[in-house]
Structure formats: C-alpha cells, structure tokens
Amino acid sequence: MDTLLYSVDQIRAIERAATSALPPGTLMRRAGEAATTYALELLKGRPTDVVLVLAGPGNNGGDALEVAANLAALGCKVKVAWLGGDGAPSPETQAALERAHAGSACFVDDLTDGESHCLVIDGLFGIGPARPLAGRARELVEAVNRKRCPVLSLDVPSGLDADTGAVVGPHGIAVAATYTITFLGNKPGLHTGDGCDHAGRVHVDRLGVDELQVAGVDAEHARARLNLPPLFAACAAPRRRNSHKGSYGDVAVLGGAPGMAGAALLAARGALFAGAGRVFVAAVGDDGAGIALDPTQPEIMIRPAAGFAFGGRTVVAGPGMGDSAGATRMLAQVLDGSGPLLVDADALNLVAASPDLQARLARHDGPAVLTPHPLEAARLLGVTTPVVQADRLESARELAQRLNAVVVLKGAGSVIARPDGEVAVNTSGNPGLATGGSGDVLAGLGGALLAQGWPAWEAALGAVWLHGAAADRLVNCGCGPIGLTAGELPRAIRAELNALAAQSRS
Ligand SMILES: NC(=O)C1=CN([C@@H]2O[C@H](COP(=O)(O)OP(=O)(O)OC[C@H]3O[C@@H](n4cnc5c(N)ncnc54)[C@H](OP(=O)(O)O)[C@@H]3O)[C@@H](O)[C@H]2O)[C@H](O)CC1
Numbered sequence: 001m002d003t004l005l006y007s008v009d010q011i012r013a014i015e016r017a018a019t020s021a022l023p024p025g026t027l028m029r030r031a032g033e034a035a036t037t038y039a040l041e042l043l044k045g046r047p048t049d050v051v052l053v054l055a056g057p058g059n060n061g062g063d064a065l066e067v068a069a070n071l072a073a074l075g076c077k078v079k080v081a082w083l084g085g086d087g088a089p090s091p092e093t094q095a096a097l098e099r100a101h102a103g104s105a106c107f108v109d110d111l112t113d114g115e116s117h118c119l120v121i122d123g124l125f126g127i128g129p130a131r132p133l134a135g136r137a138r139e140l141v142e143a144v145n146r147k148r149c150p151v152l153s154l155d156v157p158s159g160l161d162a163d164t165g166a167v168v169g170p171h172g173i174a175v176a177a178t179y180t181i182t183f184l185g186n187k188p189g190l191h192t193g194d195g196c197d198h199a200g201r202v203h204v205d206r207l208g209v210d211e212l213q214v215a216g217v218d219a220e221h222a223r224a225r226l227n228l229p230p231l232f233a234a235c236a237a238p239r240r241r242n243s244h245k246g247s248y249g250d251v252a253v254l255g256g257a258p259g260m261a262g263a264a265l266l267a268a269r270g271a272l273f274a275g276a277g278r279v280f281v282a283a284v285g286d287d288g289a290g291i292a293l294d295p296t297q298p299e300i301m302i303r304p305a306a307g308f309a310f311g312g313r314t315v316v317a318g319p320g321m322g323d324s325a326g327a328t329r330m331l332a333q334v335l336d337g338s339g340p341l342l343v344d345a346d347a348l349n350l351v352a353a354s355p356d357l358q359a360r361l362a363r364h365d366g367p368a369v370l371t372p373h374p375l376e377a378a379r380l381l382g383v384t385t386p387v388v389q390a391d392r393l394e395s396a397r398e399l400a401q402r403l404n405a406v407v408v409l410k411g412a413g414s415v416i417a418r419p420d421g422e423v424a425v426n427t428s429g430n431p432g433l434a435t436g437g438s439g440d441v442l443a444g445l446g447g448a449l450l451a452q453g454w455p456a457w458e459a460a461l462g463a464v465w466l467h468g469a470a471a472d473r474l475v476n477c478g479c480g481p482i483g484l485t486a487g488e489l490p491r492a493i494r495a496e497l498n499a500l501a502a503q504s505r506s
C-alpha cells in the first residue's frame with residue numbers, strides 16, 4: 001500500500017510534469033489499462049454478465065471510456081452511460097470516446113432499475129468536482145448506489161472530495177464504491193470521514209510515474225501519510241528482564257467526578273492493560289465518599305485529586321471530570337506541570353471555554369496529546385461540527401498548531417496532527433468503536449504509552465492504531481461491531497501491543 005497521501009494540488013503537479021514528459025494521451029491510456037486489469041482481477045476473468053460503465057465529461061470520464069473500450073475489445077458485454085458536459089472534452093477524452101464508440105460497447109441514455117450487472121465502473125468525476133452533483137449526474141449516482149453489484153470507482157468515488165473525505169456539498173451525493181483504483185498517488189479523502197464509507201478497498205496505481213522525479217512534489221512534500229506500525233513500532237521495544245514497575249511509568253487519570261466514575265475507570269483500565277507500571281485515578285471532587293476500589297481491577301489506586309502528587313507522573317486529564325470549579329483548578333495545575341499529558345473529554349471542554357487554560361496548555365512544558373472527537377474539536381476551534389468534518393485534516397492541523405500539541409481528531413479515519421503540519425490518517429478500527437467509553441480507553445492507552453517513554457507523536461499514532469486494531473481483533477472473533485463494549489477493548493489492546501513488541505524484536 002502506498003502510504004503517502006497527496007493533495008489534489010500535488011496530484012495535479014505530478015500529472016502536469018508527467019504529461020509534459022510523455023507522449024500525448026499516455027497517462028489516460030495507462031489509467032485505462034490499469035483499471036481494466038484490476039476490474040478483470042476483481043471479476044476473476046472475463047465475465048458473462050454486462051459491465052456498466054459511467055463516464056463523465058472530464059478526464060475521469062476519459063479513463064472510464066478507455067476501460068469500456070478495453071473490456072469490449074476483450075469480448076466483454078459493456079454498456080456505457082456517458083454524461084457529456086457543456087464544453088468540448090479534452091483531446092484525450094475525445095479520443096477515448098471515439099475508441100469506445102468504434103468498438104462493441106453499447107451507449108445507453110438511462111439506467112434501467114432492476115437490470116443486473118456484474119460490475120459498475122464509476123468514471124463520472126475524479127478530482128474535478130467542486131460543486132455538489134445535481135441533475136442527471138445525481139440520478140446516475142442514486143441509481144448506482146441502489147445496485148447490489150460491486151462498484152469500482154476510478155481515481156475517486158464520484159462526488160467525494162479527494163482532499164477532505166467529505167461528500168462535495170451542500171446536500172451532495174457520492175458513489176458508494178466497493179473498490180477504488182486511484183491514480184498517480186494515494187489521497188487523504190479516501191481514508192477519512194465520508195471517504196471511509198465511499199471508497200471501499202483502495203488500490204493505488206502510480207501509472208508508471210515516479211513522483212520522486214517530479215520537481216517540487218516528493219516524499220518530503222507529502223505532508224500526510226497513512227498511520228501504520230512502521231511509524232511507531234520502534235517504540236514498542238520488548239521489556240528488559242531487569243526492570244520493575246517503576247520502569248514503565250505512572251499514569252494518573254484526573255477525572256471520575258461523583259456520578260462519572262465509569263469513564264475514569266475505563267481510562268485507568270486502558271492504561272493498565274497497555275503496560276503502565278502503576279495506575280491511579282485522581283478523583284475530582286471526591287471527599288472520600290466516592291468509590292474506593294475498582295473491584296474487577298483492584299490494581300487501580302483511587303485517591304482524591306485534591307492534594308494528589310501529579311509531579312513525575314503522566315496525567316490523563318478529562319474522563320468523567322465534569323466542569324466544576326475544582327475540576328478547572330486541578331486542570332490548571334496539571335497544565336502548568338511539566339510531565340507528559342493527555343487531555344480528553346471534559347478537560348477539552350474546559351479548555352475550549354477558557355482562554356486562560358488554552359494559554360496554559362499551549363505553554364505546557366512537556367509532551368502533550370489532545371484527543372477530541374469532532375464536537376470537542378469544534379468547541380476548541382469555535383466553529384460547528386460540520387465545519388470540522390468538512391476538512392478533518394485542516395481542522396486537526398489548525399488545533400495542533402494553536403494549542404502546540406499533538407492532536408488526535410477521532411472519528412472514521414482518525415486524523416493525527418503535529419504542530420508543524422505533519423498529519424497521519426489512521427487505517428485500523430471499525431464502527432464497533434462508536435460506543436460509550438471507547439474514547440476513555442483510548443485516552444488511558446495513550447497515557448500508558450507516554451508513561452513508558454514514547455514521544456508524543458509516536459504515542460498518539462500508536463494509541464490510535466492499537467485501539468483500532470484491538471476493535472478489529474474483537475470483530476474478527478465475533479465480538480462486534482454491533483454491541484462491542486469499551487470494557488472489552490483493554491485486553492484486546494494488550495494482545496495487539498504484545499504482538500507489536502514481539503514483531504519489533506524479530
Ligand atoms: N489528464 C490526464 O491525462 C489524466 C487524468 N486522469 C483522470 O482525470 C481526472 C481529473 O480530470 P478532470 O477533467 O480535471 O476532472 P473530472 O473528470 O473529475 O471532472 C471535471 C469535469 O466534470 C465537470 N464537473 C465538475 N463538477 C461537476 C458537477 N457537480 N456536475 C456536473 N459536472 C461537473 C467539469 O465541468 P465544469 O463545468 O466544472 O468545467 C469537468 O467537465 C482524475 O481524477 C483522473 O481520473 C488520470 O489520472 C489519468 C491521466
């Protein structure tokens with residue numbers, strides 16, 4: 001899998017440089033050949049049923065017409081729904097249109113509901129659309145999304161923004177593909193937000209263009225990548241035999257106000273099963289009348305937050321913390337400290353509501369990771385959730401820069417961002433994680449990695465990936481995604497972390 005993610009501007013720069021270096025039409029021919037080969041691979045050879053090809057007015061449509069012509073030339077039954085534009089097609093697309101017309105592909109005006117196809121090739125729009133699909137384009141997408149057969153999108157599912165992973169709106173629509181073959185380079189929008197539901201399995205074909213030869217666009221300039229173990233596995237070293245609990249750090253969860261103990265306990269269990277040497281809950285507003293013990297996890301030490309010695313410990317602030325004056329005071333105290341810090345949940349809301357806490361966080365003298373979900377991110381940025389979701393990468397970057405911390409913007413395709421603008425998009429996980437308490441476990445897990453000496457960036461990458469991998473492990477065993485519970489995650493996280501550490505030794 002190509003792990004570097006390129007923006008549309010960068011892809012256009014690669015395309016321009018390659019086009020000027022190659023004979024006319026080469027790239028579109030290569031895109032058509034790559035997609036034809038991939039389609040036949042998916043169909044396990046030449047199909048007997050009809051392949052339906054949707055071709056739009058731009059070069060994405062040109063790619064689709066190349067595929068239509070290729071498949072027809074190979075003896076497949078091909079129907080083409082072509083959506084012409086107002087202007088003339090590009091010379092390459094015009095040539096592809098003529099090729100398709102010259103062969104046995106059958107051009108149709110409309111899609112008949114109920115007609116069966118073995119595959120739909122979606123070449124309506126690629127990186128081009130800047131406005132929501134309407135009229136006939138919309139009708140075609142609606143018809144395709146009603147079909148039960150597999151759908152192969154060319155480059156990008158039509159109607160999806162390749163940079164952001166948002167359906168181009170307002171009130172837009174996008175093809176829900178089973179597979180996407182994407183050209184020249186991988187794209188962030190295929191892996192986050194709506195992209196996770198629309199792109200299906202993503203296959204990258206570079207069309208023979210080595211991006212390193214393209215001036216101005218290379219690995220250094222791709223500021224986004226997929227989050228996979230090579231980015232953090234070196235931190236998961238096997239344990240030294242001559243070590244003790246003090247070698248693996250203390251995690252203190254600051255939270256668990258009266259009535260909200262569960263969130264703090266889940267975070268504490270996340271930290272415990274991810275290998276922290278000792279785990280505390282510093283319970284906010286607890287005058288001693290609250291919980292004294294986690295009966296299923298008696299290893300967790302529960303203390304009142306007032307007077308708790310946070311120094312020298314990794315603090316996970318927020319799970320079940322509430323918004324009392326006491327909580328605010330304790331949060332200010334840990335922000336002013338110098339230990340590793342993970343800020344989640346209620347603590348993020350307190351920070352959002354207070355310029356003073358924001359300034360203290362930005363000045364925090366130690367590694368800091370923030371784990372907002374989109375609503376918390378929106379509060380921190382002073383915008384709405386749809387604005388955050390409309391560009392998850394930029395929202396995470398903006399927060400990381402403003403608050404001088406590594407930011408994990410949770411949700412489908414979690415985005416991890418650094419203050420310098422570097423971004424990673426997570427690859428593991430499933431909708432089983434959409435359940436109460438799963439964020440608390442993530443916070444505890446991140447705290448445990450920080451406590452074991454992982455730098456903030458690697459701890460955030462590792463925590464997000466392990467959390468998702470643990471959910472995938474549970475789903476593979478039949479425990480979800482429906483009904484997966486946060487309490488099941490810590491043991492699965494332990495299994496994933498140990499597997500990672502074992503691999504890093506070999
Ligand atoms: N250039 C090459 O050799 C290669 C290109 N590749 C493929 O090309 C696309 C990008 O092609 P481009 O033409 O720039 O963009 P699209 O095909 O995605 O779409 C542009 C056309 O669509 C019209 N448009 C845009 N939005 C809408 C809409 N909402 N409704 C209707 N029509 C829309 C747009 O018309 P305008 O009126 O906006 O001018 C264009 O006609 C890329 O994704 C690849 O698939 C390959 O990489 C191979 C080499």
Ligand SMILES: [K+]
Pocket residue numbers: 060122123124125126153154155156157158
């Ligand atoms: K497409």
